[in-house]
Amino acid sequence: MSPPDALLHAVDRPNSWIGRARPREQAKRHAAGGGRFLDDLEPPRCLHAAFLRSPHAHARLLALDVTAAASQPGVFRVLVGADLDPVMTPWVGVLAHFKGLKSAPQYPLARGRAVFQGEPVAMVLAASRRAAEDALPHIHAEWEPLPVLTDPEESLAAPPIHAELGDNLAFTRTAETGDLQAAFARAHAVVESGFETARHTGVTLEPRGVLAHWDPAEERLTVHHGTQAPHMMKEIFVRHLGLAEEQVRVICPDVGGSYGVKIHTYQDEMACVAAARLLARPVKFVADRLESFQSDIHAREHRVHARMAVDADGRILAMDVEDLTGIGPYSVYPRTSAVEGNQVVNLSGGWYTMDAYRCRLRVAFTNKPPTCQYRAVGQPVAIALTEGLADLAARAVRLDPAEFRRRNLMPDGEYPAKAPSGVPLEGLSHQRALERLLEIMDYPALRRRQAEARAAGRHLGIGIASFIEVTNPSAMFYGVGGAPISAQDGCTVRLEPGGSATVASSLTEQGQGAEAVLAQVTADALGLDPARVRVVTGDTERTPYGGGTWASRGTGIGGEACLRAARGLSENIRALAGAVLQADPATLDLRDGAVVDAATGTGRMTLAEVGRLGYMRGDLLPPGVQPELSVTRHFQTRQYPFAFANGAQGCLLELDPETGWTSLLKHWVVEDCGTLVNPLLVDEQIRGGVVQGIGAALFEECLYDADGNLLNGTMADYLVPMAVEMPDIEVAHLCTPTAESALGAKGAGEAGTAAAPAAVMNALNDALAHFGARLTTMPFTPQRVLAALDAAGATAR
Amino acid sequence: MKAAAFRYARATSAAHAQALLAEHGEDARLLAGGQSLLAALNLRLSEPAILIDIGRIGHAAIEARDGRLRLSALATHAAIGRSAAVAEAAPMLAQAVPHIAHPAIRNRGTIGGSLALGDPAAEWPACALALNAEIVLASAARGERRVSAEDFFLGLYSTACAADEMVLAAEFPATAPNERQVCLELARRRGDYALVGVAASAKLEGGRISGLRAAFFGVGATPVLAREASRAAEGATVAEAARAAADALGRDLDPPGDPTTDGATRLRLARVLMRRAVEAMAA
Numbered sequence A: 001m002s003p004p005d006a007l008l009h010a011v012d013r014p015n016s017w018i019g020r021a022r023p024r025e026q027a028k029r030h031a032a033g034g035g036r037f038l039d040d041l042e043p044p045r046c047l048h049a050a051f052l053r054s055p056h057a058h059a060r061l062l063a064l065d066v067t068a069a070a071s072q073p074g075v076f077r078v079l080v081g082a083d084l085d086p087v088m089t090p091w092v093g094v095l096a097h098f099k100g101l102k103s104a105p106q107y108p109l110a111r112g113r114a115v116f117q118g119e120p121v122a123m124v125l126a127a128s129r130r131a132a133e134d135a136l137p138h139i140h141a142e143w144e145p146l147p148v149l150t151d152p153e154e155s156l157a158a159p160p161i162h163a164e165l166g167d168n169l170a171f172t173r174t175a176e177t178g179d180l181q182a183a184f185a186r187a188h189a190v191v192e193s194g195f196e197t198a199r200h201t202g203v204t205l206e207p208r209g210v211l212a213h214w215d216p217a218e219e220r221l222t223v224h225h226g227t228q229a230p231h232m233m234k235e236i237f238v239r240h241l242g243l244a245e246e247q248v249r250v251i252c253p254d255v256g257g258s259y260g261v262k263i264h265t266y267q268d269e270m271a272c273v274a275a276a277r278l279l280a281r282p283v284k285f286v287a288d289r290l291e292s293f294q295s296d297i298h299a300r301e302h303r304v305h306a307r308m309a310v311d312a313d314g315r316i317l318a319m320d321v322e323d324l325t326g327i328g329p330y331s332v333y334p335r336t337s338a339v340e341g342n343q344v345v346n347l348s349g350g351w352y353t354m355d356a357y358r359c360r361l362r363v364a365f366t367n368k369p370p371t372c373q374y375r376a377v378g379q380p381v382a383i384a385l386t387e388g389l390a391d392l393a394a395r396a397v398r399l400d401p402a403e404f405r406r407r408n409l410m411p412d413g414e415y416p417a418k419a420p421s422g423v424p425l426e427g428l429s430h431q432r433a434l435e436r437l438l439e440i441m442d443y444p445a446l447r448r449r450q451a452e453a454r455a456a457g458r459h460l461g462i463g464i465a466s467f468i469e470v471t472n473p474s475a476m477f478y479g480v481g482g483a484p485i486s487a488q489d490g491c492t493v494r495l496e497p498g499g500s501a502t503v504a505s506s507l508t509e510q511g512q513g514a515e516a517v518l519a520q521v522t523a524d525a526l527g528l529d530p531a532r533v534r535v536v537t538g539d540t541e542r543t544p545y546g547g548g549t550w551a552s553r554g555t556g557i558g559g560e561a562c563l564r565a566a567r568g569l570s571e572n573i574r575a576l577a578g579a580v581l582q583a584d585p586a587t588l589d590l591r592d593g594a595v596v597d598a599a600t601g602t603g604r605m606t607l608a609e610v611g612r613l614g615y616m617r618g619d620l621l622p623p624g625v626q627p628e629l630s631v632t633r634h635f636q637t638r639q640y641p642f643a644f645a646n647g648a649q650g651c652l653l654e655l656d657p658e659t660g661w662t663s664l665l666k667h668w669v670v671e672d673c674g675t676l677v678n679p680l681l682v683d684e685q686i687r688g689g690v691v692q693g694i695g696a697a698l699f700e701e702c703l704y705d706a707d708g709n710l711l712n713g714t715m716a717d718y719l720v721p722m723a724v725e726m727p728d729i730e731v732a733h734l735c736t737p738t739a740e741s742a743l744g745a746k747g748a749g750e751a752g753t754a755a756a757p758a759a760v761m762n763a764l765n766d767a768l769a770h771f772g773a774r775l776t777t778m779p780f781t782p783q784r785v786l787a788a789l790d791a792a793g794a795t796a797r
Numbered sequence B: 001m002k003a004a005a006f007r008y009a010r011a012t013s014a015a016h017a018q019a020l021l022a023e024h025g026e027d028a029r030l031l032a033g034g035q036s037l038l039a040a041l042n043l044r045l046s047e048p049a050i051l052i053d054i055g056r057i058g059h060a061a062i063e064a065r066d067g068r069l070r071l072s073a074l075a076t077h078a079a080i081g082r083s084a085a086v087a088e089a090a091p092m093l094a095q096a097v098p099h100i101a102h103p104a105i106r107n108r109g110t111i112g113g114s115l116a117l118g119d120p121a122a123e124w125p126a127c128a129l130a131l132n133a134e135i136v137l138a139s140a141a142r143g144e145r146r147v148s149a150e151d152f153f154l155g156l157y158s159t160a161c162a163a164d165e166m167v168l169a170a171e172f173p174a175t176a177p178n179e180r181q182v183c184l185e186l187a188r189r190r191g192d193y194a195l196v197g198v199a200a201s202a203k204l205e206g207g208r209i210s211g212l213r214a215a216f217f218g219v220g221a222t223p224v225l226a227r228e229a230s231r232a233a234e235g236a237t238v239a240e241a242a243r244a245a246a247d248a249l250g251r252d253l254d255p256p257g258d259p260t261t262d263g264a265t266r267l268r269l270a271r272v273l274m275r276r277a278v279e280a281m282a283a
């Protein structure tokens, strides 16, 4: 890690808490087993839900008889689609700014037809989850299988899954800048390749869950929900239950990981909320692991064909990309399933200068579960295709991959700039990031080691990948399209009478440390120990309005709102202290829990004294002074649609050409996310992200047969990356703060996931190149590696 | 998913367990380490009426005596891995342990449970077959009997252990002076069931291999003894034997495919392991 002084930023002061790597107080409770997750909640009269899910990927429901199930022991009611009609309206996952995006109405329970395997069809409500599961086999459902579409290309030519939509093309968009034809015409070399990323899913440690309760006396709905965005979910419940917003409250208990899985409208969860409204009893549902694999959003089923034109000096002239993605039978509400592909259009090639660019996206409906935003949304695809082409082009002009990037990465210091797609970029450090990466990898030494190993019959591969990461999105991301998704966050900071602080923020805690960040930012502005800052999140009634956790925005947006609120409070505290001390507030500062003279550091009064004066002893205050010891501020970015972060990753692996096994030996990340509030948390975000990216590259895939049946619905056959296979991950930082905020923080939550697959792919292909082989279909299973070697005519003996 | 309801009885001795088995027959399952059974119950793949917990009947001893290594049914994978007697008398078993699941599972899972389950991708059945172990079975009706490993694994999750019987122990012949034992496997992730694995023993004398017994796991409905490979390797130098045994494997194995690894790839990987196993014998 770089020394802390390299990270010094304008907000740093001698007693600063911003920039300090420290374990978070909030983790102690979890470490001690004191977590309180959704499944720990069990109110009186609670009903437990279990769902009959469609065994078919596409089938007509000929008959559905729940009478036998309804009379099983412990069963209170069995509900089918029509039962929920009186209380809930369907939803459609489209947004106005994605022109032409279409989808069909989605109901909490399938109506007459199921369009993916695992779609909920009927719901048993019983005294326990076991009793509900016991009753499931007693539901009589008769199905007529219908043609199943699992392949996006075939789907585009097939009759529509939703007849009223006309075809299966959910969305298409082409971005084009510059003169593509001319650029390709003057190319010294053109490289091209297919790339495939596999459909995979988020696999949160805690599965999805909801506990809904309708209070008929107050006519209020309270939903405990394992979600990233309680305010958004509240609006969705309001809309589709036909309630007024003051009738709905959403509360997040502890949430055990999200990665984007827990920010969507799920049929089973909506059915629980509707049932609670209908029956006026608490209804609880926690997905089991099989249900998670069947019904959590999936992501990243992309099939890409891309070309890159370079001149004789190895300068990129143009890129031309075709992306096809299969999203399942619905665009997911309310964020839509167009965003992932749209990111590929916006971001591909986004760190290189070139004259012309084109990317065409096609988004196809299929009969697999819906896909939507999962950590790093589209970025792993955009980065893999770009960096894969970069390595091919480097080889075509006989340049080392590092040198090729040096020649093509956007120059530092020439910002603002635009990505080839036209997306504006505020300020990035690609050239420095690359040099720093090569330095921490000791790149020349690695290449020597590789040559020595090869002489000894061992096959090392070295891969690098530069990248940008979308962070701090503005209202241009979703709000502009009409979604109830707030790009701003609010924060209230309150001084307590004993001199501590309480923070209420619209951010949410998923285990990533958002609360620790808020505590540190507040501590910094108030000169308080972070242990004296209590943070409240995850309750629509008790926190300011805001977006929550998504798109690497918590620290950048919610942290800035918090900084502004805490600074506002600091001003008020100093004004009050100044009035009492008869000092100019501008000469006062807050340090170590006290108001001090800024010039000398001499203590004038403690924050506890300020609190006591402000709240209890108005009698001692000068006339006219009204202490304001709570301050609320909101923040959203206005100038740029995103504050891009950037960086570079490196991978060293060893290939066993006899077995097709790849062993990861080491991984490096250089990340520039602007101001680091807590470097420890950032490093762990990066490392966790890299691990998920490695999962995509080597292990994870939701496998379906041609009939749309899930083939790997357990943790034994869906391979998540595990510790033993993970390499040591070294992380270094650069710091280019965003100028849009005082804090200067950009996001860092997705960088690891975004670029790790590209780095691994390039390393694998570096090793395979020795055999004349190449592989660009993820995950890189041993069998695929062997097939690539065979195709190149390399014998593995 | 939640397990379906079941009754529970704790056996106080092996005889008690056998009596309970005699009483409940097909409706009962023995509960040893629970590391396979509980997962099956929770997936509702198995819905026995009663579980007979044998966790407290003792029978966890590991003893080497008279040229035999006796592993009692409730010896855990971890205990076997720690045992000096095992490392000396049957080094293949010690090599196998790190490949079995993860430490927490090895602390509870038992050799008796693993043999009785007969998972074709598991290590212990293959080791038992390679070393020609004897499985000691006992029932209230018929008392004790011994079945050699070659006759014990009958099909997918199917063994010679009858519904009213329990596995009491497995007995392995202690390794001979010129014998070499190797256990190798390929798994996508450490601790996963093997994609392909081999447990092999042979005599190495004067640089030549004889009496090769290579049991492959993860390649069929049961562990498979590679008899053609053994024949091909007989009397050959290590390098020759390694190559010949690997080449002959096509006549021994016809592995099934799974969604990420087809049968041909499995066979190819088995050949690599065969060669490496024989080569490792000389190392």
Ligand SMILES: Cc1cc2nc3c(=O)[nH]c(=O)nc-3n(C[C@H](O)[C@H](O)[C@H](O)COP(=O)(O)OP(=O)(O)OC[C@H]3O[C@@H](n4cnc5c(N)ncnc54)[C@H](O)[C@@H]3O)c2cc1C
Binding pocket: B029, B030, B031, B032, B033, B034, B035, B036, B037, B038, B039, B073, B099, B100, B101, B102, B105, B108, B109, B110, B111, B112, B113, B114, B116, B117, B119, B121, B122, B123, B124, B161, B165, B166, B167, B168, B191, B192, B193, B194
């Ligand atoms: C994540 C995970 C990974 C795993 N990976 C591996 C692996 O790589 N390799 C591997 O070999 N195993 C693996 N296992 C399984 C583990 O080794 C089990 O411990 C073993 O298969 C069964 O032993 P047990 O004592 O836990 O038996 P239980 O689960 O208690 O019982 C299994 C079956 O055997 C029966 N049974 C148990 N004891 C006896 C007895 N004495 N006589 C007759 N019948 C009996 C039971 O009735 C039941 O049908 C894994 C398990 C998990 C959870």
